[in-house]
Amino acid sequence: MIAADESKALRLVRWAQDAYAAYTQRDPGPLRRFIREQLRLTDRLGDRCQALALAIVEGLLDVADLSDSGALSKALCAYASTGVVLERDRTLKGRRIAYVGDFNP
Numbered sequence: 001m002i003a004a005d006e007s008k009a010l011r012l013v014r015w016a017q018d019a020y021a022a023y024t025q026r027d028p029g030p031l032r033r034f035i036r037e038q039l040r041l042t043d044r045l046g047d048r049c050q051a052l053a054l055a056i057v058e059g060l061l062d063v064a065d066l067s068d069s070g071a072l073s074k075a076l077c078a079y080a081s082t083g084v085v086l087e088r089d090r091t092l093k094g095r096r097i098a099y100v101g102d103f104n105p
Contacts, residue, residue: 009069012038013061016076020056023049039077048080055079 015038019030031049035041041048060079064072 006066006069009064009066009072012069012072012076013064013066016052016056016061020053023053035080039073039080041077041080051082052076052080055082 015034019034022028022030028046028049031053032045035045035048035052055076060075064075066072
């Protein structure tokens with residue numbers, strides 16, 4: 001049986017994965033909604049989408065602890081806020097990219 005907190009964390013991860021999948025197809029709407037509705041962050045959504053997408057590509061959701069949805073939510077907020085104030089392209093796996101959809105591993 002899955003605990004309530006684990007179930008909530010699993011739903012959070014699935015929503016983030018689905019939103020990220022849409023984002024890689026150049027549809028930022030679902031990821032923006034996820035950040036606004038689940039993480040309660042409302043400013044600079046474009047930058048937050050990019051920062052969270054990069055964290056997902058780098059494996060954030062693969063190592064997520066599903067037993068603590070609060071900690072997972074905090075981690076997602078932190079990653080969505082990382083680099084938001086930077087006005088430059090980001091680096092992913094040693095390569096500079098302007099948009100996560102441009103990255104081909």
